[in-house]
Amino acid sequence: MGHLSLERRSILASAVALGIGQLLARTPASAQTASQGFVLGANGGEHLVHFRNPGNIFIMAGTATGSPNLASWHSTVPVGAGIPVHRHRQMDEAFYVLEGAGTFVLNDVRHPIAKGGSIFIPKDAWHGFANPDQELLLLWIMTPAGLDGFFRETCNPPGCRQRV
Numbered sequence: 234m235g236h237l238s239l240e241r242r243s244i245l246a247s248a249v250a251l252g253i254g255q256l257l258a259r260t261p262a263s264a265q266t267a268s269q270g271f272v273l274g275a276n277g278g279e280h281l282v283h284f285r286n287p288g289n290i291f292i293m294a295g296t297a298t299g300s301p302n303l304a305s306w307h308s309t310v311p312v313g314a315g316i317p318v319h320r321h322r323q324m325d326e327a328f329y330v331l332e333g334a335g336t337f338v339l340n341d342v343r344h345p346i347a348k349g350g351s352i353f354i355p356k357d358a359w360h361g362f363a364n365p366d367q368e369l370l371l372l373w374i375m376t377p378a379g380l381d382g383f384f385r386e387t388c389n390p391p392g393c394r395q396r397v
Contacts, residue, residue, distance in 0.1 A: 276291060278293040278306065280391055281388035281391075283387070290306055292381045293305045293306055294378075295378040295380075303377070304374070304376075304381040306372075306384070307331065307373070309370050310364055315364055320356075321354075322357055325355055325375070327353050329351045330346050330350045331348065333347070336363050338359070338360060339359070341359065
């Protein structure tokens with residue numbers, strides 16, 4: 234990959250690392266706890282909207298629900314939005330493609346992804362994806378939890394003004 238891609242990787246990795254460290258300690262007092270267990274219905278969880286694109290994120294489990302070891306959410310990724318290549322130093326990540334198709338990059342190798350496909354990303358692996366032609370609906374699982382806090386910091390509840 235070119236020089237610009239390497240810079241993007243470095244900037245994104247730093248931003249993610251800084252955001253997660255500050256957010257792990259933020260847990261609402263009223264949150265259900267993972268030790269008690271809980272059941273969510275369709276579209277259950279914490280609904281957020283990404284500020285750069287109109288994609289919806291539904292966080293189902295994570296730090297705010299008392300789960301420090303696992304986070305899960307599902308999200309829509311609008312056509313063309315994708316996720317730039319980045320890595321997580323402390324977290325393993327997995328995706329399951331519920332709807333749509335695109336191209337996934339894992340350690341500089343491109344892989345087609347489509348409905349029913351799954352992807353495992355070990356910590357420290359460079360990854361990202363593009364979906365130029367179709368919206369994607371993804372189930373995400375991450376261990377340990379923490380990236381859910383990043384989404385709380387960078388996204389808004391539906392109907393709120395865009396962050397500056």
